[in-house]
Amino acid sequence: MRVRHVLALACAACVLAVLPAFAEGTIKIGFPIPLSGPAALYGVPILKGAQMAVADLNAKGGVLGRKLELLPRDSKASADEAVRLARELIIKDNADFLAGTLTSAEAPAVSTIAKENKIVFIAPSAKTASLTAPANLHPYIFRFASNTTTEGQAGAIIMSKWKDIKKVATIAPDYAYGRDAIASFVAEIKKLRPDIAIVDQQWPKLGEPDFTAFITAQMSKQPDAVFCDLYGGDFVTFVKQAMPLGYFTAIHNRLADGGEVGAVDVTEPLGANYPFGIWSDAYDPVIWPGHEPAAHKAWVQEMKDSLKSPYGSGWAIQGYSVILALAAGIEKAGSTNSDKVSKALVGLTFDTPAGKRSFNANHDADTGEFWGEMVKDPKYPFAIIKDPTYYNPEPVAVTD
Amino acid sequence: MAASFLFSQFVGGLTTAMFLFLIASGLSLVFGVMRVVNFAHGTFYMLGAYLAWQAVQWLSPTGENFWPAALLAALGIAVLGAVVERLLLRHLYGREELYQLLFTYALVLILGDAAKFIWGTGQLSVTRPPVLAASLHLFGAEVPLYNLFIMILGPLIALGGWLVLNRSGAGRLVRAASYDREMLDALGANVGTIYTGMFVVSAFLAGLSGALVTPIESVVPGMDVEIIVQAFIVVVIGGLGSFWGTFWGSVIYGQVLSFGILIFPGFSLFSVFALMAVILIIRPWGLFGRPIR
Numbered sequence: 069m070r071v072r073h074v075l076a077l078a079c080a081a082c083v084l085a086v087l088p089a090f091a092e093g094t095i096k097i098g099f100p101i102p103l104s105g106p107a108a109l110y111g112v113p114i115l116k117g118a119q120m121a122v123a124d125l126n127a128k129g130g131v132l133g134r135k136l137e138l139l140p141r142d143s144k145a146s147a148d149e150a151v152r153l154a155r156e157l158i159i160k161d162n163a164d165f166l167a168g169t170l171t172s173a174e175a176p177a178v179s180t181i182a183k184e185n186k187i188v189f190i191a192p193s194a195k196t197a198s199l200t201a202p203a204n205l206h207p208y209i210f211r212f213a214s215n216t217t218t219e220g221q222a223g224a225i226i227m228s229k230w231k232d233i234k235k236v237a238t239i240a241p242d243y244a245y246g247r248d249a250i251a252s253f254v255a256e257i258k259k260l261r262p263d264i265a266i267v268d269q270q271w272p273k274l275g276e277p278d279f280t281a282f283i284t285a286q287m288s289k290q291p292d293a294v295f296c297d298l299y300g301g302d303f304v305t306f307v308k309q310a311m312p313l314g315y316f317t318a319i320h321n322r323l324a325d326g327g328e329v330g331a332v333d334v335t336e337p338l339g340a341n342y343p344f345g346i347w348s349d350a351y352d353p354v355i356w357p358g359h360e361p362a363a364h365k366a367w368v369q370e371m372k373d374s375l376k377s378p379y380g381s382g383w384a385i386q387g388y389s390v391i392l393a394l395a396a397g398i399e400k401a402g403s404t405n406s407d408k409v410s411k412a413l414v415g416l417t418f419d420t421p422a423g424k425r426s427f428n429a430n431h432d433a434d435t436g437e438f439w440g441e442m443v444k445d446p447k448y449p450f451a452i453i454k455d456p457t458y459y460n461p462e463p464v465a466v467t468d
Numbered sequence: 469m470a471a472s473f474l475f476s477q478f479v480g481g482l483t484t485a486m487f488l489f490l491i492a493s494g495l496s497l498v499f500g501v502m503r504v505v506n507f508a509h510g511t512f513y514m515l516g517a518y519l520a521w522q523a524v525q526w527l528s529p530t531g532e533n534f535w536p537a538a539l540l541a542a543l544g545i546a547v548l549g550a551v552v553e554r555l556l557l558r559h560l561y562g563r564e565e566l567y568q569l570l571f572t573y574a575l576v577l578i579l580g581d582a583a584k585f586i587w588g589t590g591q592l593s594v595t596r597p598p599v600l601a602a603s604l605h606l607f608g609a610e611v612p613l614y615n616l617f618i619m620i621l622g623p624l625i626a627l628g629g630w631l632v633l634n635r636s637g638a639g640r641l642v643r644a645a646s647y648d649r650e651m652l653d654a655l656g657a658n659v660g661t662i663y664t665g666m667f668v669v670s671a672f673l674a675g676l677s678g679a680l681v682t683p684i685e686s687v688v689p690g691m692d693v694e695i696i697v698q699a700f701i702v703v704v705i706g707g708l709g710s711f712w713g714t715f716w717g718s719v720i721y722g723q724v725l726s727f728g729i730l731i732f733p734g735f736s737l738f739s740v741f742a743l744m745a746v747i748l749i750i751r752p753w754g755l756f757g758r759p760i761r
Contacts, residue, residue, distance in 0.1 A: 104584065104589065104689075105690055108689075109589055109590050109591060109688075112589065242736070268733065269734070270733050271733065271734060271736055272736055273736065273737060275690065275694060277685050277691060277694055277695065278484050278487070278685070280480035280483055280615075280726075281477065281484065281728075281729040281730070282729055282736070283480070284473070284476045284477050284479075284609075284726075284730075285477060285726075285729045285730040287476070288470075288473035288474075288477070288730065301591040301686045301688045304591055304593055305684075305685045308593070308683070308684050308685065308686070309684050309685075312596070312601075312602075312603045312612030312613075313476070313480075313603070313610050313612060314603065314610035337590070337591050337593040337686065338593060339595075340595075341593075
């Protein structure tokens with residue numbers, strides 16, 4: 069009988085010990101992200117990645133003994149809507165932190181709300197350099213993606229090795245992301261290869277359905293190579309129109325695209341119509357011939373299962389990683405106070421499925437991009453990145 | 469600059485123009501005859517693209533059966549047009565134009581969400597039909613055979629439409645309906661059937677152009693709103709309700725856009741909007757339209 073009493077007491081003690089943790093409730097993370105419209109193509113996998121991270125962390129007991137709770141909202145890829153949602157998440161839903169947003173239009177807008185409300189906000193995919201430029205930097209904004217400066221420089225480093233090219237053209241969507249990335253590319257290529265001339269620059273709008281005139285106008289300047297920043301559906305449309313016009317033949321497939329068009333999200337719909345031989349990048353190669361980190365192998369399987377897609381997405385890793393970064397920051401701060409977490413995040417190194425990353429004093433993660441030549445592989449009905457190399461912005465060897 | 473480049477710029481502009489004409493012709497027809505500004509015309513176009521993709525998947529994903537798939541999609545949209553006109557739109561003919569605008573705009577939202585529900589938010593892609601996959605070497609420029617096909621189809625549809633409207637009994641009734649609906653009704657013609665017929669033809673054209681665009685563009689949510697703006701610009705330049713106006717409006721739009729990009733690459737959209745502004749100032753009723761009395 070005594071034993072039973074002891075057991076009962078022990079159980080009661082256990083419950084009591086756990087209770088305070090639950091009494092504090094969950095740690096709420098507001099996550100405005102495009103879930104409808106064309107941008108949902110990337111918003112949905114980023115959110116799925118974030119949900120995976122929350123589930124994984126909660127399975128291990130949460131952070132500081134408290135469970136994480138994700139509050140996803142559809143930003144419709146609009147800066148106004150993202151701002152409204154961010155306010156609502158903070159005031160009405162008592163979100164402790166903000167993460168999410170997709171584009172370089174939404175993230176800077178939400179950043180101002182984070183500043184106003186003193187709430188840490190980590191952007192997973194916005195690349196525009198202006199997000200963390202000195203004029204816009206404040207203690208609460210952090211960015212996980214590589215920025216447009218890195219992207220343009222990586223493209224320039226790759227192109228500088230194509231020894232016989234003299235005339236280079238650029239084509240990119242006409243908004244912050246495209247303009248910033250091209251500016252960085254042009255500055256870097258002029259430094260690396262002063263013999264190269266920029267002969268043409270095209271600026272189609274985001275979501276342009278008809279690139280024909282841009283393509284023929286660019287061909288008329290007879291470039292040897294092209295740096296391109298079209299991405300997603302725009303790139304698919306561009307390729308379908310450029311291919312029969314002889315665009316890729318004219319430049320001997322010497323095109324480098326920094327818009328993640330090496331990711332399965334774009335290679336799969338293009339299938340055999342992909343311009344094999346161009347160079348491109350991905351946040352996550354997903355299919356990773358060569359030196360795939362062991363942690364990534366296991367993670368990719370989990371990601372494909374959770375997306376219910378045979379080839380997964382190159383964007384889920386962004387959502388997954390921002391949640392891991394935030395959790396690591398909270399853990400280090402020992403608190404959910406945004407001032408303390410902000411201090412903890414600066415200089416913090418954390419794990420992601422693709423390796424360790426750190427936030428620098430400028431609140432940018434040292435995230436690079438996985439670049440490589442796009443090649444055919446008999447195992448897949450679409451292009452894959454041959455031997456993905458990590459550029460940040462210089463090529464770096466990937467280690468486990 | 470070599471002449472071959474100017475030629476390929478011209479051909480590019482003409483392809484753009486003929487695609488726009490295929491879409492805008494249906495919009496112009498419905499406005500000309502029924503005085504309905506159909507915002508959902510772009511959505512019919514988008515659904516035509518989705519249906520074509522779907523039909524290609526059913527018949528053969530490699531693209532041999534693209535033509536029957538495109539026809540199937542266009543017919544599917546024609547049926548949808550009939551349902552929309554018979555069950556819903558006809559109750560609004562007597563009302564103010566604002567109600568029709570609101571109704572067709574509601575269709576844009578409802579059908580757009582339905583498409584997202586059925587096909588998801590990803591981008592879909594259709595392979596070029598193998599017969600027209602190659603390109604023709606013409607005056608030193610590469611002209612894709614598929615673009616050439618569109619450049620021939622556009623004028624054919626314009627000519628066919630003009631012949632039917634101006635040289636046939638049915639066309640006479642349609643023209644009469646556009647001038648004076650009540651009078652025609654009083655003379656014993658079935659105006660209801662004429663309206664349904666017009667709406668179905670317009671939906672068919674929208675569905676067909678949506679299906680035909682799939683080999684050269686990706687199918688994505690939002691392509692409806694994108695195209696309807698351009699179609700409206702073309703119709704406004706040509707003159708609301710004028711069939712030939714829409715044709716020449718498309719040709720001018722395509723060439724101004726194409727050469728605008730070549731000459732001012734930094735301001736790709738500027739040229740067409742400038743064109744529209746100039747035409748609206750000089751001839752507010754469009755190039756081929758008539759001043760409203």
